[in-house]
Amino acid sequence: MKKVNKEMKLQIKYMTKKGMSQVKIGKVFGLSQSTIGYHASKTQKANTINRVMNNKYVWKGRKAYMKKYMSERYNSDPEFKSRVQKDNRENQRRKNAKE
Numbered sequence: 001m002k003k004v005n006k007e008m009k010l011q012i013k014y015m016t017k018k019g020m021s022q023v024k025i026g027k028v029f030g031l032s033q034s035t036i037g038y039h040a041s042k043t044q045k046a047n048t049i050n051r052v053m054n055n056k057y058v059w060k061g062r063k064a065y066m067k068k069y070m071s072e073r074y075n076s077d078p079e080f081k082s083r084v085q086k087d088n089r090e091n092q093r094r095k096n097a098k099e
Contacts, residue, residue, distance in 0.1 A: 002030060009039050016040040019051045 004012075008029060015025045022036040029036070074081050 004029075004031070004035065004039060012036060012039045021051075 012025055012029070015028070016022075022033045022040065025031075025040070026033050026036045074084060
């Protein structure tokens with residue numbers, strides 16, 4: 001069994017941020033996908049979603065569908081609209097706090 005040191009953890013996180021899949025990173029280091037997922041869990045989910053959603057061949061229709069669905073729901077459901085606005089304010093506040 002191979003041990004993961006600090007340098008490897010940093011490289012795993014860097015590769016994850018660049019959008020590499022867990023399988024590819026695992027092959028580079030000779031580790032299992034679950035081990036890579038454990039060490040990259042904080043950034044892996046967001047980056048995976050971004051990578052998949054940017055795949056125009058698979059998700060082109062899905063992105064258009066979700067945009068239409070969210071727009072219709074936003075305009076027809078006042079509770080949903082208030083939640084979205086609240087989330088947007090919180091995200092903007094966090095963004096301003098970082099700067």
